[in-house]
Amino acid sequence: MFDKAKILAGLLLFLAILASPVLYNLARGSAAPPELKTGTEEKKCLEPTEYMRAGHMTLLNSWRDSVIRNEDRVYTASDGRQWDMSLTQTCLVRCHSRKTEFCDKCHNYAAVTPYCWDCHLAPEEKK
Amino acid sequence: MPFNKREFLKLAGLSLAGLGLPPALRSLAEADLSRVAPRPGALVGKRWGMVVNLRACREGCNDCRVACHRIHNVPAMPNPGHEIKWIWTEPFENAFPGQENLYLDQSLKGKAAPVLCNHCDNPPCVRVCPTKATFKRPDGIVMMDYHRCIGCRYCVAGCPYGSRSFNWLDPRPYIKEPNLEFPARTKGVVEKCTFCEERLAKGLIPACVEACKDKALVFGDLEDPGSEVRALLGAHFSIRRKPELGTQPQIYYLV
Amino acid sequence: MLEKVLTGSRKYWGWLGFLAALIGAGFFCYLWQLRDGLGITGLSRDVSWGFYIAQFTFLVGVAASAVMVVLPYYLHHYQLFGKITILGEFLAVGAVSMCGLFIFVDMGQPFRVLNILLYPTLNSIMFWDMTVLSGYLLLNAVIGFVTLDAESKGIAPAPWVKPLIYLSIPWAVSIHTVTAFLYAGLPGRHLWLTAILAARFLASAFASGPSLLILLILILKRVSSFDAGKEPVQKLAQIVTYAMILNVFFLGLEFFTAFYSQIPGHMASLEYLFFGLEGHGKLVPWMWISMILAALGILLLLNPATRRQETLLAAACLAVFFAAWIDKGLGLVVGGFIPSPLEKVTEYAPTAPELLISLGVYGIGFFIITVLYKIAIGVREDLAA
Numbered sequence: 001m002f003d004k005a006k007i008l009a010g011l012l013l014f015l016a017i018l019a020s021p022v023l024y025n026l027a028r029g030s031a032a033p034p035e036l037k038t039g040t041e042e043k044k045c046l047e048p049t050e051y052m053r054a055g056h057m058t059l060l061n062s063w064r065d066s067v068i069r070n071e072d073r074v075y076t077a078s079d080g081r082q083w084d085m086s087l088t089q090t091c092l093v094r095c096h097s098r099k100t101e102f103c104d105k106c107h108n109y110a111a112v113t114p115y116c117w118d119c120h121l122a123p124e125e126k127k
Numbered sequence: 128m129p130f131n132k133r134e135f136l137k138l139a140g141l142s143l144a145g146l147g148l149p150p151a152l153r154s155l156a157e158a159d160l161s162r163v164a165p166r167p168g169a170l171v172g173k174r175w176g177m178v179v180n181l182r183a184c185r186e187g188c189n190d191c192r193v194a195c196h197r198i199h200n201v202p203a204m205p206n207p208g209h210e211i212k213w214i215w216t217e218p219f220e221n222a223f224p225g226q227e228n229l230y231l232d233q234s235l236k237g238k239a240a241p242v243l244c245n246h247c248d249n250p251p252c253v254r255v256c257p258t259k260a261t262f263k264r265p266d267g268i269v270m271m272d273y274h275r276c277i278g279c280r281y282c283v284a285g286c287p288y289g290s291r292s293f294n295w296l297d298p299r300p301y302i303k304e305p306n307l308e309f310p311a312r313t314k315g316v317v318e319k320c321t322f323c324e325e326r327l328a329k330g331l332i333p334a335c336v337e338a339c340k341d342k343a344l345v346f347g348d349l350e351d352p353g354s355e356v357r358a359l360l361g362a363h364f365s366i367r368r369k370p371e372l373g374t375q376p377q378i379y380y381l382v
Numbered sequence: 383m384l385e386k387v388l389t390g391s392r393k394y395w396g397w398l399g400f401l402a403a404l405i406g407a408g409f410f411c412y413l414w415q416l417r418d419g420l421g422i423t424g425l426s427r428d429v430s431w432g433f434y435i436a437q438f439t440f441l442v443g444v445a446a447s448a449v450m451v452v453l454p455y456y457l458h459h460y461q462l463f464g465k466i467t468i469l470g471e472f473l474a475v476g477a478v479s480m481c482g483l484f485i486f487v488d489m490g491q492p493f494r495v496l497n498i499l500l501y502p503t504l505n506s507i508m509f510w511d512m513t514v515l516s517g518y519l520l521l522n523a524v525i526g527f528v529t530l531d532a533e534s535k536g537i538a539p540a541p542w543v544k545p546l547i548y549l550s551i552p553w554a555v556s557i558h559t560v561t562a563f564l565y566a567g568l569p570g571r572h573l574w575l576t577a578i579l580a581a582r583f584l585a586s587a588f589a590s591g592p593s594l595l596i597l598l599i600l601i602l603k604r605v606s607s608f609d610a611g612k613e614p615v616q617k618l619a620q621i622v623t624y625a626m627i628l629n630v631f632f633l634g635l636e637f638f639t640a641f642y643s644q645i646p647g648h649m650a651s652l653e654y655l656f657f658g659l660e661g662h663g664k665l666v667p668w669m670w671i672s673m674i675l676a677a678l679g680i681l682l683l684l685n686p687a688t689r690r691q692e693t694l695l696a697a698a699c700l701a702v703f704f705a706a707w708i709d710k711g712l713g714l715v716v717g718g719f720i721p722s723p724l725e726k727v728t729e730y731a732p733t734a735p736e737l738l739i740s741l742g743v744y745g746i747g748f749f750i751i752t753v754l755y756k757i758a759i760g761v762r763e764d765l766a767a
Contacts, residue, residue: 206421207426208425208426208427208428208728209421209426209427210427211427217724220725221724221725221726222724224646224724224725242724251568251569251570254505254506255506255507255508255567255568256503256506257497257498257503257506257508257509257512258494258497258498258500258501258503259501259503260497275494275497275501276490276491276494277489277490277491277492277494277495277497277498278420278489278490278491278492278494279485279488279489279490279508280430280431280490281506281508281564283430284430284431284568284570284571284718284719285568285569285570286570286723287568287569287570287571287723288570288723288724289427289428289722289723289724292427293420293427293430293490294419294490295419295420295421295423295425295426296418296419296421297418297419314418314419314420314421314490315419315420315489315490315491316490316491317490369570372569372570373569374569
């Protein structure tokens, strides 16, 4: 092919740029998943922890529609416990009240910025 | 490795199907999100409405507005053009534009009348909303879903009463004492009175009704013939705002 | 065909560069608006739609006006418009694109706009507006490209384009009717609650759209090899004349109903716009300028001597265009909100960022029109050679 050297060099450069985030993290040594502190006495998650980790947004969106659009406010978990469907009054008051030590830790690690906090007011945390 | 088109497509199809496997397996461990129910102890009504007794309403009083705006995190915006208000008072002539005349009863001339969303039976705001972010509940409350609102302000144009406010800026800095038990809103969405539906769900009457020391605001089920609102409407003449528009407002004013 | 965009004179690139600068400035202001909210505009609790929606309303009319060249040529074989239908169709593409962008920049939560499609609400006119405008954009883009492509190859366009062309004719009328319905069904806004709003919109559209088309044709004659000829332009000018007379007549009808009936709700907004209300009258000079421009435009267009003279024709078209722009844009949209439902007067004026964002959107629209026209001209040049 024509200009073989230039093309191959360009391709390598492109691949390097494309892979740069991964290479950067490999070089720096990525942080381990964060240590979370709940700030409450509750030991058992609403639903199995594996599900909560992966599916809490699905759960919250479903709760949002149930409360706002259907006036249903009581959720029965798979273990039979009943909960008031409220991000701030249930999740944050009953289970993990320290947003900075719980919610934000994983969100920052995973680089997600949920906009829930634009409206929903987190409990004040004692310093 | 010469591939013909058919083999390539078969491999691509299998790969795509394979990509769908982890989520499918994960969903087997899902929670059953359909196990929901209404809260017991809620106030239940067939058709919520309010009677405002203008004779009892005290001049210069703002208790209803203060209570409502405090518990609902309604911000105090510095620019009057960006004002957000759910319930407030307007002079009689502004609240009832068709009713003014030169010889108006002295007690009504300039009288401060509490105005709020009328929770109309035939609401134009609900008719125009392109996403059903504002919708009518079976119990008559015209509700707001702030998550779905795209901020088009069609409902603001549609409301003939000026009951709706838009968040032109981020309201958070302007909320004096946040009530952590109720969310705030964010910039870019429309908000209004929702008849304290979150309090009704806890068996409590609306905050404005509770705050009014003169009992000028009476809340109740209009379809319950034994309710206080029905008693008042049965015994006194009442007017509604702009009835000729066919919106069927459910806030009745005793003059 | 698309490669025609990539070659051009210095003026061409200079013009595109200028538009790019406008777009850039508008874009940065839009980032500011995204960060801080629509509070950086002049909008308020009482006047909740303003400059952005005024531009949208006006531009839907410009987009619909493509039917004024498409209908005579395709439905009635009016050969005189043969060379300029592509210009009308591409103008429609640019105009509808601007409509969509003006709606987008006006949204409080623009990234949720897809909720309209996720939760379709058939009783909301806004849902239908989005539908018909998207459809019209698609129709004109497809029709324009397919017919131009066929023309460049010297063959007849594919047969399936014909039904699309026929469809675009009532569709053009529908986009502006639906836009009028956005306003004309709101019980609380008496300036808009008139049965003739859609008729007014269409009359104003068929005056302002073809005027812009005439102006663009005159510009093309000077900056490119494209010469549409005198007669098509004269015929378009006649259309503008009758449409503008109708437009002014309809406004007169509104005045009659309001002021002869003496019903306060009917009169109040017109009073505010044309005479001022309770000491407020920011828009009064604008409305009277609009009336003077309308009269001037009509007079210049009615008189064949002035209509045939190109400079005066251009002046007349500019006058008609801006008269309609003022009256249908700011006049109608802002006037509808004043007085407020609580009988208060809150005035409105757009802020600098609001205007820059709007200029940015206009930049994008004219960029699209320039690029599309460049392709059309390029194809015609190739054919002439």
